[in-house]
Amino acid sequence: MTTSGLQHTEYLHQFGIKSTRQRNAVLDVLIAHDGIQTAGELYQAVVRTGELVNFSTVYRILELFQEKGLVEKSTFPGSSQCVFSLRKAGHSHHLICLGCKKTITISKCPLAMFEQGVAEDTGFTIVGHDLELYGYCPECQKKRNRK
Amino acid sequence: MTTSGLQHTEYLHQFGIKSTRQRNAVLDVLIAHDGIQTAGELYQAVVRTGELVNFSTVYRILELFQEKGLVEKSTFPGSSQCVFSLRKAGHSHHLICLGCKKTITISKCPLAMFEQGVAEDTGFTIVGHDLELYGYCPECQKKRNRK
DNA sequence: TTGGTTGCAAATCGTTTGCATCCCG
DNA sequence: CGGGATGCAAACGATTTGCAACCAA
Numbered sequence: 001m002t003t004s005g006l007q008h009t010e011y012l013h014q015f016g017i018k019s020t021r022q023r024n025a026v027l028d029v030l031i032a033h034d035g036i037q038t039a040g041e042l043y044q045a046v047v048r049t050g051e052l053v054n055f056s057t058v059y060r061i062l063e064l065f066q067e068k069g070l071v072e073k074s075t076f077p078g079s080s081q082c083v084f085s086l087r088k089a090g091h092s093h094h095l096i097c098l099g100c101k102k103t104i105t106i107s108k109c110p111l112a113m114f115e116q117g118v119a120e121d122t123g124f125t126i127v128g129h130d131l132e133l134y135g136y137c138p139e140c141q142k143k144r145n146r147k
Numbered sequence: 148m149t150t151s152g153l154q155h156t157e158y159l160h161q162f163g164i165k166s167t168r169q170r171n172a173v174l175d176v177l178i179a180h181d182g183i184q185t186a187g188e189l190y191q192a193v194v195r196t197g198e199l200v201n202f203s204t205v206y207r208i209l210e211l212f213q214e215k216g217l218v219e220k221s222t223f224p225g226s227s228q229c230v231f232s233l234r235k236a237g238h239s240h241h242l243i244c245l246g247c248k249k250t251i252t253i254s255k256c257p258l259a260m261f262e263q264g265v266a267e268d269t270g271f272t273i274v275g276h277d278l279e280l281y282g283y284c285p286e287c288q289k290k291r292n293r294k
Numbered sequence: 295t296t297g298g299t300t301g302c303a304a305a306t307c308g309t310t311t312g313c314a315t316c317c318c319g
Numbered sequence: 320c321g322g323g324a325t326g327c328a329a330a331c332g333a334t335t336t337g338c339a340a341c342c343a344a
Contacts, residue, residue: 075222082227110261126282135273
């Protein structure tokens, strides 16, 4: 860990989250990796930074971060595994490469008007949606073509 | 079970699936329930019809049905549980009530053009997407307002 | 000081698998 | 009859929990 610890503390406080060594470490990893990762990958990454954090603590921290709106929990397409990502300002979605799991954050969301229409048609109050796009990134496309 | 067994057999054959007592029973439940359900709910429903089917068989059948394009596997928002639903003709999505889990199938999908734009921007080949809307149905809204 | 946070280990949940038996075609 | 389908029980991976020790405020 570097001098960023203090900044993390402030950042967490903004979300009403008490700062601890472990939470700073998890936040570090979330910031460093722009995209989605499973709890396991996140845990591995924390360990790699040299910080000692228990696996169940990682889960508890992720749950807390999610409640406070700092991270977003979603699901890797097809699998039943949860993935986590830092919530960006505003509303965004992910484009996920099925080959290498590379993730691109998409800040445009085409659903606002659509939701409104659906709400009118159904009488539902729509509070949100899950949207993930998936496909293959340029590199993985090449690999697939070679086969 | 009623006389529908024979119809189910034909239906399954259309998908290249051999008919068995257990598969007919699962298909029955899938047809009866318009919307998504977890493997567990589906299993319970099968048991309730009086058919004897093993839990792991249900999983195997659902996996097979999915491979053959008869059912769709997705994820319940927020949770890590898989849910299954009969695949409708064409492309569709679900609007899920967070209160009572009632599901409405939405046959419109606003993403085709959006995907094209994202593909051009990123160089990705986009092969699909997960989209689920969630909110509260009219009944559950009332319940919530009473609190 | 003290209530919230963590580590540890065990429990739990959903899902998958190996293998012997069974049944559809 | 034969190969695929099933039941059973055990394995499995991911996630959650109870409890005692610990630490940030």
